[in-house]
Amino acid sequence: MSEPVLKIQDLSVSFFDRAGEAKALSGVSFDLEKGQILGIVGESGSGKSVTMQAILQILNSEGRITGGKILFKGEDMSLWSPQKVRAFRGKGCAMIFQDPMTSLNPLLTIGKQITEAVTLHTGKRGREAYQRAVELLTLVGMNDPERRMKQYPHELSGGRRQRIMIAMALASEPDILIADEPTTALDVTVQAQILELILEIRNKLGMAVIIVSHNLGIIAEVCDEVLVLYGGSVCEKGTVQDIFYHPRHEYTKGLLASIPNGQSRDRLKPIGGSPVNVRHLPAGCAFCPRCEEALKICLTDKPQTLEVSPGHIATCWRNDPEYRQYLENMGKEAHHD
Amino acid sequence: MTEELLRVEHLKKYFPKKVNGKTVISRIVDDVSFTIRAGETLGLVGESGCGKSTVGRTILHLHTPTGGKVFFKGEEVTARNIQRLRPSMQMVFQDPYSSLDPRMTVEDIIGEPLDVHHLYKSRADRREQILELMSYVGLNPDFSGRYPHEFSGGQRQRVGIARALAVHPDFIIADEPVSALDVSIQAQVVNMFEDLQKKLGVAYLFISHDLLVVRHISSRVAIMYLGHIMEIGNVDEVYDHPIHPYTQCLLSALPLPDPDAARARKRIELTGDVPSPLHAPSGCPFRTRCPYADEQCATACPGLTERGNDHAAACWKF
Numbered sequence: 001m002s003e004p005v006l007k008i009q010d011l012s013v014s015f016f017d018r019a020g021e022a023k024a025l026s027g028v029s030f031d032l033e034k035g036q037i038l039g040i041v042g043e044s045g046s047g048k049s050v051t052m053q054a055i056l057q058i059l060n061s062e063g064r065i066t067g068g069k070i071l072f073k074g075e076d077m078s079l080w081s082p083q084k085v086r087a088f089r090g091k092g093c094a095m096i097f098q099d100p101m102t103s104l105n106p107l108l109t110i111g112k113q114i115t116e117a118v119t120l121h122t123g124k125r126g127r128e129a130y131q132r133a134v135e136l137l138t139l140v141g142m143n144d145p146e147r148r149m150k151q152y153p154h155e156l157s158g159g160r161r162q163r164i165m166i167a168m169a170l171a172s173e174p175d176i177l178i179a180d181e182p183t184t185a186l187d188v189t190v191q192a193q194i195l196e197l198i199l200e201i202r203n204k205l206g207m208a209v210i211i212v213s214h215n216l217g218i219i220a221e222v223c224d225e226v227l228v229l230y231g232g233s234v235c236e237k238g239t240v241q242d243i244f245y246h247p248r249h250e251y252t253k254g255l256l257a258s259i260p261n262g263q264s265r266d267r268l269k270p271i272g273g274s275p276v277n278v279r280h281l282p283a284g285c286a287f288c289p290r291c292e293e294a295l296k297i298c299l300t301d302k303p304q305t306l307e308v309s310p311g312h313i314a315t316c317w318r319n320d321p322e323y324r325q326y327l328e329n330m331g332k333e334a335h336h337d
Numbered sequence: 338m339t340e341e342l343l344r345v346e347h348l349k350k351y352f353p354k355k356v357n358g359k360t361v362i363s364r365i366v367d368d369v370s371f372t373i374r375a376g377e378t379l380g381l382v383g384e385s386g387c388g389k390s391t392v393g394r395t396i397l398h399l400h401t402p403t404g405g406k407v408f409f410k411g412e413e414v415t416a417r418n419i420q421r422l423r424p425s426m427q428m429v430f431q432d433p434y435s436s437l438d439p440r441m442t443v444e445d446i447i448g449e450p451l452d453v454h455h456l457y458k459s460r461a462d463r464r465e466q467i468l469e470l471m472s473y474v475g476l477n478p479d480f481s482g483r484y485p486h487e488f489s490g491g492q493r494q495r496v497g498i499a500r501a502l503a504v505h506p507d508f509i510i511a512d513e514p515v516s517a518l519d520v521s522i523q524a525q526v527v528n529m530f531e532d533l534q535k536k537l538g539v540a541y542l543f544i545s546h547d548l549l550v551v552r553h554i555s556s557r558v559a560i561m562y563l564g565h566i567m568e569i570g571n572v573d574e575v576y577d578h579p580i581h582p583y584t585q586c587l588l589s590a591l592p593l594p595d596p597d598a599a600r601a602r603k604r605i606e607l608t609g610d611v612p613s614p615l616h617a618p619s620g621c622p623f624r625t626r627c628p629y630a631d632e633q634c635a636t637a638c639p640g641l642t643e644r645g646n647d648h649a650a651a652c653w654k655f
Contacts, residue, residue, distance in 0.1 A: 157610040271524075
């Protein structure tokens with residue numbers, strides 16, 4: 001396997017304010033390969049946005065990386081100069097946001113905004129930059145690109161605006177595209193179009209994509225690999241099939257049971273309680289207070305991250321070999337596979 | 338057959354809008370008809386701007402209808418009797434953050450409808466009713482003195498539901514009640530809606546854009562597009578055998594939480610955008626994006642026609 005584009009090693013991020021320390025991320029690790037679409041799933045406060053901010057080094061002034069490393073193509077980003085970091089944003093890694101209206105400047109035409117991005121990242125000017133902008137608009141499936149160049153954001157629908165955002169992100173030909181809830185503000189039919197576009201661009205340009213979403217349907221639809229976050233730690237990571245068909249963490253299982261699957265009308269099984277507060281993380285597993293299958297050890301000790309099958313890791317005491325052995329000795333099947 | 342609770346006939350709501358100094362009529366809700374029986378849930382689905390929330394608000398006279406009639410238990414709802422009928426018809430809003438007054442305690446928020454409609458004998462009776470409502474919706478009654486900001490999103494939505502239940506309604510309009518909540522919390526609130534229906538026999542108009550949640554909670558479903566109902570009927574019938582091309586597109590675009598099934602199925606691509614209600618197309622509202630549309634679709638609007646098995650669709654072609 002070639003070297004991953006992005007390697008996150010044991011990353012911890014905390015926010016410090018008058019109320020004390022909030023551990024937004026505690027020891028998150030994952031790799032992102034070239035051409036891969038990674039989905040990051042989690043509830044509010046799970047650390048999915050903070051992970052993205054840490055990668056782009058746009059944490060607010062209260063936030064600090066307190067441990068771990070981010071390696072971009074093997075280089076440790078913490079050793080970079082501010083200029084290099086600035087070049088990385090855009091060129092190395094571009095981001096599209098949930099709400100395309102607030103990320104576009106309402107006073108400038110679409111053409112002005114895209115050519116600006118083109119000039120900034122490629123140095124092309126004038127006619128050349130204009131040509132490139134039109135090319136980008138065609139790439140993201142905008143009909144009549146020449147006319148679109150003269151329009152203002154308010155003249156376009158939500159789906160078209162999101163296409164513009166994607167075009168701007170592609171201006172720099174980034175190695176990584178981060179999409180933070182890219183379709184949450186859009187309707188189902190438009191959402192499908194945008195997801196289709198992201199897949200298409202990945203196939204054409206071969207970049208790596210990170211999709212952050214709380215919508216499991218979207219994740220199932222487009223991602224190759226899935227990372228499940230809870231309370232700032234990785235619960236589980238694996239291929240989309242591993243996660244959806246053979247979940248090995250109680251939180252993942254809980255999430256899957258709590259959404260309607262479109263088939264059965266059985267009563268939903270919600271996860272009890274509320275999401276964990278990262279200011280008061282429990283001593284053991286972060287999910288333990290809401291976990292119905294918790295063991296005694298979950299209260300006191302952080303679970304180990306174990307590879308449960310090739311490429312599929314989970315952080316849950318129930319996968320511990322000793323515990324599995326004990327279950328077998330008891331003559332019971334580990335009934336949660 | 339249980340009795341009919343709510344009948345909506347040819348409901349219309351137009352908003353005047355100034356465009357370049359000229360007043361144009363925006364037909365947000367155009368000729369919507371349906372019925373809801375006691376104790377059942379009708380899901381109302383559609384994309385943003387299709388008028389689904391306006392339908393809910395117009396039924397309750399939060400907007401004055403431009404045309405059409407609404408009957409509640411056989412009685413026509415008018416501006417005159419709406420005040421008397423409101424205790425029987427309540428509403429739960431989408432955003433649990435902005436729909437609760439931040440300066441009132443939960444006790445007063447839930448108690449306000451009781452005050453408005455004079456539904457208690459004494460202070461002690463009022464308090465007792467409020468505490469009972471709180472335990473009904475799964476809130477700890479000890480928290481009655483707290484303010485909305487002290488609760489999580491899911492808990493606030495429970496407060497909003499307790500407030501709606503305070504006046505013992507027969508009918509609740511729930512406008513995107515779980516859309517603002519985290520996935521694991523959504524299931525708690527959806528279950529609560531179902532439990533309350535079983536216990537109290539209340540009927541819901543459940544407005545949502547989430548097709549999976551609607552399928553789960555509803556007994557019947559109506560699909561809206563650009564102010565019109567395109568298809569309505571028994572929820573399994575509509576989801577499993579959609580007739581209208583719009584319903585088919587919508588269902589095929591729905592993100593399924595099942596990777597293999599999601600990749601295997603064929604998606605019907607919809608091109609273009611929803612037209613603005615200011616420039617609604619002639620004839621069938623969906624014809625500008627419909628792959629099957631022809632001249633007939635441009636000339637006249639197909640009304641809902643019965644297709645059997647409690648299933649009706651508005652389409653010339655199917």
